[in-house]
Amino acid sequence: MEPNADISLSIEQGLEAKKPASSTRSYEDAKEAVRTILIWLGEDPTREGLLDTPDRVARAWSEYCQGYKLDPNTLLQTCFSEINGYVDPVCMRDIEFVSHCEHHMAPITGFADVSYVPNGKVVGISKLARVVDCFAKRLQTQERLTASIGKCIDENLQPLGVAVRVKAFHSCMSNRGVNKKSSHLTTTFFTGVFKTEAQFKYDFLNG
Numbered sequence: 001m002e003p004n005a006d007i008s009l010s011i012e013q014g015l016e017a018k019k020p021a022s023s024t025r026s027y028e029d030a031k032e033a034v035r036t037i038l039i040w041l042g043e044d045p046t047r048e049g050l051l052d053t054p055d056r057v058a059r060a061w062s063e064y065c066q067g068y069k070l071d072p073n074t075l076l077q078t079c080f081s082e083i084n085g086y087v088d089p090v091c092m093r094d095i096e097f098v099s100h101c102e103h104h105m106a107p108i109t110g111f112a113d114v115s116y117v118p119n120g121k122v123v124g125i126s127k128l129a130r131v132v133d134c135f136a137k138r139l140q141t142q143e144r145l146t147a148s149i150g151k152c153i154d155e156n157l158q159p160l161g162v163a164v165r166v167k168a169f170h171s172c173m174s175n176r177g178v179n180k181k182s183s184h185l186t187t188t189f190f191t192g193v194f195k196t197e198a199q200f201k202y203d204f205l206n207g
Contacts, residue, residue, distance in 0.1 A: 027058060030054075030057075030058040030061070031054035031055055031057075031058050032054070034053065034054035034057045034058060035054050038050060038053065038054075064098075064100055064137060065100070065137055065138055065139065066137050067133070067134045067135060067136065067137030067138040068137075068138055070134045070137075072130075072131050072134040072135060072148075072152045073152065073155075073156055075127045075130045075131055075134065076123050076127055076131065076152070076153065076156035076157060077156070078123070078124065078127075079121040079122065079123050079157065080121060080122050080123070080124075081120060081121045083118060083120070083121065083122055086118055086122070087117065087118060087160070088117070089115045089116070089117050089161075089163075089200065089203070089204065090115060090116055090117075090118060090122060090125075091113065091114070091115035091163075091204065091207065092113070092114050092115070092125055092128045092129065093111075093113045093207075094111045094113070095111060095112040095113070095114060095128070095129050095132045096110075096111055097109070097110060097111070097112060097132055097133060097136040097168075098136065099136040099137065099138070099139075099140045099145060099168075100139055100140065101139070101140070101141070101170060101171070101172045102139035102140055102141060103141075103172060104171075104172040104176070105139065106170070106171035106172040106175070106176075107171045108136075108140065108142065108168050108169070108170050108171070109168060109169050109171075110142075110166060110167050110168025110169060110184065111166070111167055111168075112132045112146075112149065112164065112165070112166045113163075113164070113165040113166075113204070114128050114131075114132065114149065114153065114162075114163070114164050115162070115163040115164075115194070115204050116153055116154075116157060116159040116160075116161065116162045116163070117159050117160040117161045117192065117193055117194075117200070118157075118159055118160070119157070119158055119159045119160050121157065123157060128153070131149055131152055131153065132149055135148045135149055135152070142166055142168055142170070142185055142187050143187050145166060145187075146164050146165075146166045146187040146188065146189045147164075147189050149164050149166075149189070150162050150163075150164040150189035150190075150191065151189075154191050154192075159192065160192050160193050161190070161191055161192025161193035161194040161195070161196075161197075161200060162189070162190070162191045162192065162194065163188070163189070163190050163191075163194040163200075163201070163204045164188065164189040164190075165186065165187070165188045165189075165204070165205070166186070166187050166188075167184050167185070167186050168184060168185055169183075169184050169185075170185060188205075
C-alpha cells in the first residue's frame with residue numbers, strides 16, 4: 001500500500017459520511033428527529049400534549065418545503081402569443097409568500113413584485129405567483145430566492161427584460177439575535193431592458 005493510501009481512504013470515508021442521505025430518510029426518521037429535539041429542550045415527548053407533536057411537525061415541514069417536489073420550469077410552459085403586439089411591462093405586485101431561512105429554519109415572510117416585458121408571448125398571471133411560491137417553499141436566503149425567481153422567468157419566457165423585487169421580514173433577526181422586529185430586507189434582480197433602460201427600472205421601482 002502506498003504511504004498516503006490510508007490517509008486518502010480516511011478522507012474519502014469522511015467525505016462519504018458527510019453526504020446527505022435524504023434518499024434513505026423516512027417519515028419516521030423525521031418524527032424521531034423532532035422527539036430528539038423535544039428531549040434536548042428538556043421536554044417529555046411522552047406527555048399528552050406532545051404525543052402527536054412529532055407527527056404534526058413532520059407534516060408541517062413537508063408542507064413548508066413542498067417546493068422541493070416541484071419543477072418551476074413546468075409552470076411557464078403554457079404561453080399565449082395572441083397579444084396584438086403588446087410590448088409594455090407586465091407587472092404583478094405584492095405576491096405574498098412564506099419561506100424559511102436556511103441558516104436557522106426560521107420563517108421569512110414578505111411580498112414579491114415581478115415584472116417582465118413580453119417578447120411575443122405572455123404567461124397566465126397565476127403562474128407568476130406559483131413560481132414565487134415554488135422557490136419560497138424551500139430553505140432559502142432572500143438573495144437566492146430573488147435571483148431564482150428572476151432567472152426562471154428569464155430562461156423560460158425569454159422576454160425583453162425581467163425585474164424582481166422582494167421585501168421580507170426575517171424571524172431569525174426579529175425574534176432572536178439583534179431582535180430588530182420592524183426591519184425588513186429588500187433585494188432586487190434585473191435583466192434586459194430593466195438594466196439598460198433607466199425608465200423601465202424607475203417605473204418598476206416606483207410604480
